[in-house]
Amino acid sequence: MNIKKGIILMICSLWLVACNDTKETTTIEIQELINFEDVRPDTFQTISDAKDIKIIEKTIKKAREFGEVDNEIVPQYKIKINDDEYYLWIDQTVTGTIANVNERNMFYNILATDEFKEAIHYPNDK
Template identity: 70%
Template structure:
């Protein structure tokens, strides 16, 4: 009986280690200011590598709530590259923002644009 228990614990441990190692770790997030949907503003690329800032940005994006499809012509302020894709970001002085995956830019998601998030992306209220 002891051998079965030990074997079970070893298998479970190996499985947990394997699952954890497949999780992708983001080392850098790229943020670029935009002129229009296709054109980036020169000399505005930011590489966010601070672990705390990366976690804040990831958490904000993961908590995004679907708003729905909108035929939008308003140019986003930023393009953000995460491990799971590229996103447009519309943000202002309020506590909310909007994101859309570049591949489906008419499907909008609302985010909570906390001061912590704004600091993490170096947002400047314009």
């Protein structure tokens, strides 16, 4: 009976460690782009406000696959969250588009709410 308890305890411990292994995001980096490779000078920003980070992460997690598109339109932003980097196309509408930097032709639609735009410091006059 002790061996069963030991095995169960070990499995539960490993499960808890695996669940706690996710990285907590403490900063998000955003920079405006000139083209897919070059960043616009003096536009780098670091977002460290926990509420803004949560809004940005939630928006990206809720992205819906749009599909693969052969796109040459330059994104406005590059966003780095932990080890992931995304291109972001956004305007005054309530929708935006993201693509993972490593799969730049696979597009995902996001809901670009006012709350999201405020979190990334998107200017109202664009």
